[in-house]
Amino acid sequence: MKRRELLALESVLGFAPAGMTRWLDPPALARTAIKAGMAKVFADYGDKREVQAVLPSGPAPLASPVEGDVWIDFAADLGDGFDATTTIATLLGAPTLFVDTPGGNDLELPRGDVLVLGGDEVYPAASARAYENRTIGPYATAFPAEPGIPRPTMLAVPGNHDWYDGLTSFLRVFARGARIGGWQTTQTRSYFVVAVAPGWWLVGLDSQLGEYIDEPQLDYFREHLTAHLQPGDGVIVCTAAPAWVHTASKGPDGFNQLHFFDRTIVRNREGAAGTEPTGAAIRLWLTGDQHHYSRYVQLGPDGEPDEAYGIQAITCGLGGAYLAETHRLPETLELPPATSRMRTKDVPGMPMRRVGPTYPDAATSRRLYRRVANPLSRWWLGWRNPGLLVGIGWVQFVLAWLLGAVVGLVQPAPDSIGAVLRGPVPTTASALALVVAIALGSWLLHWLTSVLFGWGGVVATRAIVFQLVAGCLTLLALVGLLLAARSLGMPPLPGIVLLGVAAIGSWGIGALLGTAMFGLFLLTQPSGTVASWRMSAQAIADHKGFLRMRLQPNGSIEIHAIVVDRICTDWATTTAPDGALRVVPATRITGVRLLDGPITVTRNRGATSDTGKAPA
Template sequence: MKRRELARYERELGFVPTRAVRWLDPPELARTAAKAALAKVFADYGDKREIQSVLPGGPVDLPHAGPGIWVDFTADTGDGFAPTFSVASVLARPELTIEGADAGPLTLPRGDVLVLGGDEVYPAASARAYENRTLGPYRAAFPTEPAATAPALLAVPGNHDWYDGLTSFLRVFARGARIGGWRTVQTRSYFVARLAPGWWLVGLDSQLGEYIDEPQLAYFRRELTAHLEPGDGVVVCTASPGWVHTVTKGPDGFNQLHFFERTIIRTRPVPGAGDGETEPTGAAVRLWLTGDLHHYSRYGQVQPGASGDDPRAVQAITCGLGGAYLAQTHDLPEELELPPARSRMRSKDVPGMPMRRRGALYPDAARSRRLFRRVANPFCATWLGWRNLAFLVGMGWVQLALIAALAGIVDLVRPRQGINAILDTPPTEAVRILGILLAALALVLLAHAALARWWGVPGVVASLGAFFLISAACVTLLALVVVIPPWPAVARLAVTVVVAWWLGALLGTVAFGLFLLTQRTGTVASWRMSAQAMDACKGFLRMTIRSDGALIVYPIGIDEPRREWDLEAAPGGLRPALRGGLPRTHLIEPPIVIAQKGFPAP
């Protein structure tokens, strides 16, 4: 059965299977924007991390620690039911056979620990959203096994978890509750766990990119820094890829993570010494893990004289494949420096670490280019208008208003009767008039862009968007000149309004999609993929620590989630089951080997 049919069994299932968020539907966009703004205000004046010091502390207790431990990592869960439930079902399988290994199919055991790397629910955190979009699917995918040891579940909050001030996140993940067969074990929104001798797992609450609060820093100094020994390796889970942000958002994008690495992991205060005196711990971050960008990519440390994938290299992996809409990969930077030369942190530490993109992208760059262009193609099922019907409807009214305004402007030049000022104009003359109007608007836009470059005048993106929409209205007007016959006035006006609305909705939405393709970075640019709500290319990381102390990372991809389900009996009701069994899984790239010790310090 399809999702809508499955949703009729809400009472028996205990949750409502939801469709993927339609990010550009005007009501959804407005609600999410309002919650994001409120979260920012509350974060500035009422940081909930400040009061977590009263909660129980200490490192988290894992059911199994030591060489041979298995850890799963996924992020950006809780969007559409189909991808979320498919990923959860694969994670829950006691053993998973995957394709793509050099020696043939590879069988890996289920993780002893599952780490959710941020944004555990969309579009904004609430008790109901967590229940329907995350907890319900995960419980259904992995029912409780009373006789078995429950794998531990850890989570770091992302920006969407912060949209209710972190209230729901703490209630879900910090109370020791069971989520199906998994058991939550953390007591705060951040954590430390010892995976094996010489290996530590850290979950950092970066709180919308702000400074790390003092209670959190005190926790890490007490539970991590004080116990680090020379040669220890640390895996840090954070809610956003600060290393990529150094290129896309500015040179200070990595500052928070660099500060954490420098003051918590690489150095510690000298006991009994004065303020500010530190000593090296001998430990280092060996792997940075995050989601937030809904794709798979990896950056590795560049060291002169070392091979491309030397086990001693620091790795930074983005794996936001837990269920949210697919994001592009083709515009990722090829090289990074951490921290960059222009960063405010650069003067406080050793020279920056060069990083280069390594391994495979998922989706690959060629597919990414094809997919992101579909936002402006009405012949694709994921077109902006088909995925966001409320946006399409609203665009019809916007275009109708623009057409009326253009008709009024033309009427000032060639007095007639409203819209007849254009409809009675010969097509060649209409092209000339509207061409002059568009040329004038283009000159205004160029002047605006020049002012923005020289004096920082804002709003160029909005002006460019308006130009695209007005251009669509002009094309619609020209079409009306050609297709509307010279009927009686009332009939002509009625047909004109209907045709203008429908054609304006189509052309206006296409124009907006083309406008999105002109944007390179920023929130508006991210709409190119979020507007399409594509649920392909999902997956997670499965990691283990070998007996020789090396960390092995298996990036696992799921090309297509299951979109049809059956119902089967479960204690207390029913549960969905994937029709056709588990989706096909494969290695995104060969396993990544990370040695416990890195390159010698410069």
């Protein structure tokens, strides 16, 4: 059965299987924008991370003891449509996962002992109901608790969407020791540290909408991480956004907070004699936020990526939300950049290069993002976001009639289109009213986009110009249709009928032309929030994935980047061990394949200097 059929079972399932978020649906967009603005305001005046200092402190324990290899799963950006989210949850919860490899042999990978959710556990904004429908329900039905089965540990870091209710729902879901299906949560705060294996530490940071790391959080890590680090220890850091890429897309200071954490918490500690090196090093940065897969590796002395001993930075935001583009990713990075405003930083910064495949690959990324402006494609933003189509129709209706008032084309005619065309020249008052309306509308759009979405004046102006062009085209098309009908011998229409035809036509034509022009406008954006709408508007549910990692007794970590090109959309119901109704794939999920790896990262790189570089 399909997701819509499962909605009829909501009262039995205990949650409502949700569809993919339609990001450009005006009401949803407005609600999310308002929550985002409020979250930012309240974050400035009431940092909930500081309040967490009163919560129990301590490393997050493993829910079940682990012997030998430790398997860690990482999935991010997951709480969106039921089909995509539950497909990934089903693969994560399977006792054994069979993965196709380029060589044709299946990999048999066991279920992870630890599952890390890497941010944005719910969309479009956090709330108790949203978590139930989009995260807890799908994960609980994919992997129900069974007596006698070891409970994998579930840990989570909050992303920006988790912060949109001030982190209230996130803490209730992940910081109270609750069980989510067969997984057990163990953290007590929105950040955590876990000693996952001898010499290996797993860390989750709460960056709260890109703000500075708060002092209670730093104290927590100084007490439970820094104080216990030994020379040669390796640290895996999970963060909510790819700050390394932000240095190229959002400014040179994007990596400052992570670099500060690296220098002051991992590589150095304050001792009786002052600052002393710990000898430990971050070996792996993990994040989501960008809904694709990419990997950067530190360059070695020879100028080539050092796969074994270099720091790896991996973005894997394929847990359930829309697919994002990859063809604009930078090839090289310097962390932190020389132009960073940090007072104390590594000079020169750590050089990194993008290696391995991206998902989607660059050619597929270019092909996919252009579809948003193609009305002949089912992925056109108008078809994928009907609310946007309707909303732009009303915008164009008003705009076309205002423009028509200036040129005298939409004044009610008593008998025919000819009379409309011969209407009186607009008065100075009507022309002035149009100028004032456009000026006020431009200012309002500029203000709203700047406050809610961070648009600049150039972007807002460009959006207005595209819509004005669409209004002119709408008006010309409407007049052309009326003239064509008259030339074909259509009898004169009463004025009120002609007015109604013009009203309906301006709305319908305007909806199509205005939405088409908005799609073209999106293609003109090089980067930023508006540029991301090219992919979010399509709500692509396919092309999902996660990381499965193995910590081996020899101290190295082996990383498998796993993707599934087609998600499951056909479901069946069965009974879980506790008697509850459970949703399972109607047929086995196929096409699960290894995208990248196995990638081996060695822990014992020796004591490190203050620059974070391995000694020669």
